[in-house]
Amino acid sequence: MRLKLILVVLPIAALLAVTAGFAYVQWSKGGAGTGLYSRDWAPDPVQGYWDPDNFYHSPDSVVGVFEAELCIQCHQGITPGIVADWSTSRHAQTSEPVYCNDCHGSDHQQLRLPTPDVCGSCHKKQHGEFKDEARYGFPSHVLAMERAVDAPHFADKPKAEVQSCVQCHSVATKCDSCHTRHRFNTAEARRPEACITCHSGPPHPDDESYFGSAHGKLYLAEGKTWDWSKPLAKGNYKAPTCAYCHMDGGRHQVAHKSMWKFGLREINPQTSKNQVLRQRWIELCNDCHQEKEAEQWLAEMDQERKQVWGKLYEAEAILKDLRSNNLIQPEAEDRPPYPMGSLWPRERIGFFEGQASAFYNVSAIERDYFEMWYFDNLGSYKSAAHGNMHGVEKGHKKMSASLERIKTYAGELRAASEADSNSKKGVGVAEFWSRGAYTDYNREHN
Numbered sequence: 454m455r456l457k458l459i460l461v462v463l464p465i466a467a468l469l470a471v472t473a474g475f476a477y478v479q480w481s482k483g484g485a486g487t488g489l490y491s492r493d494w495a496p497d498p499v500q501g502y503w504d505p506d507n508f509y510h511s512p513d514s515v516v517g518v519f520e521a522e523l524c525i526q527c528h529q530g531i532t533p534g535i536v537a538d539w540s541t542s543r544h545a546q547t548s549e550p551v552y553c554n555d556c557h558g559s560d561h562q563q564l565r566l567p568t569p570d571v572c573g574s575c576h577k578k579q580h581g582e583f584k585d586e587a588r589y590g591f592p593s594h595v596l597a598m599e600r601a602v603d604a605p606h607f608a609d610k611p612k613a614e615v616q617s618c619v620q621c622h623s624v625a626t627k628c629d630s631c632h633t634r635h636r637f638n639t640a641e642a643r644r645p646e647a648c649i650t651c652h653s654g655p656p657h658p659d660d661e662s663y664f665g666s667a668h669g670k671l672y673l674a675e676g677k678t679w680d681w682s683k684p685l686a687k688g689n690y691k692a693p694t695c696a697y698c699h700m701d702g703g704r705h706q707v708a709h710k711s712m713w714k715f716g717l718r719e720i721n722p723q724t725s726k727n728q729v730l731r732q733r734w735i736e737l738c739n740d741c742h743q744e745k746e747a748e749q750w751l752a753e754m755d756q757e758r759k760q761v762w763g764k765l766y767e768a769e770a771i772l773k774d775l776r777s778n779n780l781i782q783p784e785a786e787d788r789p790p791y792p793m794g795s796l797w798p799r800e801r802i803g804f805f806e807g808q809a810s811a812f813y814n815v816s817a818i819e820r821d822y823f824e825m826w827y828f829d830n831l832g833s834y835k836s837a838a839h840g841n842m843h844g845v846e847k848g849h850k851k852m853s854a855s856l857e858r859i860k861t862y863a864g865e866l867r868a869a870s871e872a873d874s875n876s877k878k879g880v881g882v883a884e885f886w887s888r889g890a891y892t893d894y895n896r897e898h899n
């Protein structure tokens with residue numbers, strides 16, 4: 454009887470829970486913004502240019518439905534640069550030109566800004582590859598916009614700051630990130646400059662790490678003389694660029710070879726799945742290097758990762774211990790809830806929780822840890838991945854210095870706490886407060 458009850462009640466409860474969860478997710482997406490926190494933010498009008506499907510509204514100042522020739526004629530006066538770029542592009546110079554209205558529509562009160570689906574109506578191969586990248590999960594270009602707006606700090610931070618997120622992460626919502634409008638030039642997209650508008654800055658210093666590598670130096674020295682009209686294939690380039698390595702063969706995916714991803718987590722490079730990814734890299738390096746050499750270079754990167762995680766785990770253990778003894782200030786209940794509006798504030802410590810530390814007033818020891826994990830770890834990873842040994846050394850030096858500071862500071866916090874509890878018992882305080890930097894120095898020098 455009881456078993457029967459359980460058999461009936463449990464599935465019903467599970468069904469209700471799933472339905473409620475689903476309803477909650479649907480509800481949370483029903484606000485003015487997009488993503489999980491759409492109810493907590495509303496877009497500025499400019500966001501329409503970065504995420505047209507969700508936010509673009511055509512101006513209604515010009516009335517009429519126009520033929521292609523009229524678009525060009527009028528825009529010759531209004532936006533001559535755009536018309537000039539379009540005129541020299543392949544879109545204008547094929548036998549059946551792709552006109553302004555093929556991308557933007559003909560009714561000027563219902564213009565559209567072309568999303569990947571619009572380009573995809575003619576470029577099925579690139580669009581198909583681009584969409585298919587979703588199966589590799591995060592990080593990837595196709596999922597980049599969701600990733601940004603679903604980050605809790607996106608909803609929390611001031612609007613002026615988070616516009617930058619949308620600009621870089623719009624690589625998912627339009628196709629003009631690498632071959633820019635209105636020339637849509639593949640030669641431009643093959644160069645590293647096409648990537649580094651977004652792939653730069655402390656958590657992803659891809660520019661620094663590449664330009665400091667043997668490959669990047671060759672590019673800087675000789676790139677001017679290379680014929681950029683050639684596709685990214687074996688024999689066409691002396692040294693590889695970002696796109697040569699990450700979009701080899703013109704494949705519109707960047708996630709199909711990577712195993713360390715962003716460098717945010719420790720992974721096991723030896724699983725059979727990861728060995729398949731590694732083999733893809735080695736075949737690519739093989740365009741110019743011996744297989745054995747490439748294998749060894751990439752193994753160096755795995756070694757570098759192993760060392761980093763040793764340091765990060767050590768720091769994390771110290772912080773967790775301090776937290777469990779209530780030694781980290783401010784304590785959980787004194788912090789701003791994260792994300793905005795959440796019911797249970799908590800101290801954010803750890804490889805993932807840690808990211809938020811950049812954006813709030815947290816203690817110095819957490820800030821040290823954050824920089825160690827998010828800037829120096831990730832910087833060192835990119836240096837190892839891109840063969841820039843100086844960057845690896847710099848990252849490791851900074852991490853070691855942070856770890857030392859964390860240890861010292863943890864010692865001080867523990868000592869202060871011990872003194873505090875002793876003072877409550879009325880013993881030992883004098884010993885603690887009579888020592889320390891000022892007092893010792895004065896005693897020795899006065």
Ligand code: HEC
Nearest residue numbers: 512514515519523524527528531553554557558559560564
């Ligand atoms: C009679 C002149 C005229 C003609 C013809 C014309 N445009 Fe425009 N277009 C304008 C003006 C003026 C603006 C700026 C409108 C504003 O900012 O309110 C504009 C803006 C645009 C924009 C930018 C919208 C935005 O939100 O930034 C696009 C895209 C555009 N036109 C495409 C076209 C296309 C496609 C055609 C042909 C179907 C066309 N135009 C025909 C005058 C014209």
Ligand code: HEC
Nearest residue numbers: 502503505528535536539551552553556566567627629634
């Ligand atoms: C192959 C597709 C394509 C064609 C053809 C095309 N555009 Fe565009 N256009 C775009 C894209 C992509 C954007 C950027 C949309 C965004 O910001 O989300 C854009 C943006 C614009 C804008 C907004 C201003 C800006 O920020 O650059 C104007 C104005 C414009 N186009 C006018 C034109 C005119 C005029 C023509 C014809 C001479 C034309 N476009 C042809 C794809 C196209």
Ligand code: HEC
Nearest residue numbers: 543544547551555567571572575628629632637638639640
């Ligand atoms: C109406 C069909 C159509 C649409 C829509 C379209 N294209 Fe094209 N595109 C073409 C044609 C046709 C060519 C020329 C192909 C050729 O000459 O082999 C071309 C060429 C290109 C090239 C190659 C240029 C070069 O330098 O070799 C790129 C890049 C490109 N398109 C990107 C885009 C993007 C991005 C969009 C959306 C913003 C877009 N296209 C929308 C038809 C289209």
Ligand code: HEC
Nearest residue numbers: 591592600601604607615617618621650651652657714715
């Ligand atoms: C300068 C361009 C740029 C800006 C600005 C930017 N991002 Fe990113 N973001 C990137 C790049 C590039 C990566 C991928 C790094 C990698 O794989 O090395 C990334 C990665 C991420 C990731 C982790 C990726 C994953 O899937 O695991 C998140 C989350 C993220 N960004 C959110 C944000 C938010 C939120 C903001 C604004 C506060 C922001 N980004 C601002 C370029 C940018």
Ligand code: HEC
Nearest residue numbers: 592593597600621622624630648651695696699707708714
């Ligand atoms: C408009 C900004 C932008 C441009 C331009 C851009 N990217 Fe990205 N890229 C991103 C963002 C944002 C992410 C992180 C996406 C996420 O959060 O999941 C990313 C992620 C990546 C990743 C990580 C994939 C993984 O599996 O770890 C690689 C590799 C990459 N991009 C390579 C390139 C290359 C190569 C170029 C130039 C040919 C380029 N990107 C141009 C914004 C950009």
Ligand code: HEC
Nearest residue numbers: 569572576579580583628631639642643684685696702703
């Ligand atoms: C991360 C950078 C990047 C993004 C984003 C990107 N492309 Fe490209 N695209 C490239 C590169 C690099 C090439 C040159 C590939 C080669 O040399 O084989 C290229 C080439 C092309 C070509 C010309 C292919 C040929 O054989 O001539 C088309 C068409 C194209 N892209 C369409 C698109 C469309 C559609 C989208 C959006 C779904 C898109 N691209 C987004 C980097 C990008």
Ligand code: HEC
Nearest residue numbers: 645648652659660663693694695698711712713714715838
């Ligand atoms: C010689 C080939 C090569 C060149 C050139 C190169 N990369 Fe990489 N990149 C790699 C390798 C190898 C990794 C490590 C991938 C892994 O996890 O296995 C990597 C990692 C990355 C990642 C982290 C995500 C991932 O795939 O693990 C990003 C983002 C990235 N590179 C962007 C760039 C950018 C932007 C440039 C140009 C400024 C560039 N790369 C130049 C080979 C290259």
Ligand code: HEC
Nearest residue numbers: 667668690691692693734737738740741742747750751840
């Ligand atoms: C398109 C050709 C090309 C590809 C592809 C390529 N490299 Fe290179 N690589 C070069 C050239 C050229 C040099 C400079 C050789 C020299 O210094 O004499 C070089 C130098 C290097 C160096 C420095 C070697 C030294 O002696 O200091 C490393 C490390 C390296 N490559 C690793 C890789 C890895 C790993 C890959 C694959 C992810 C790769 N390369 C893909 C052309 C390439």
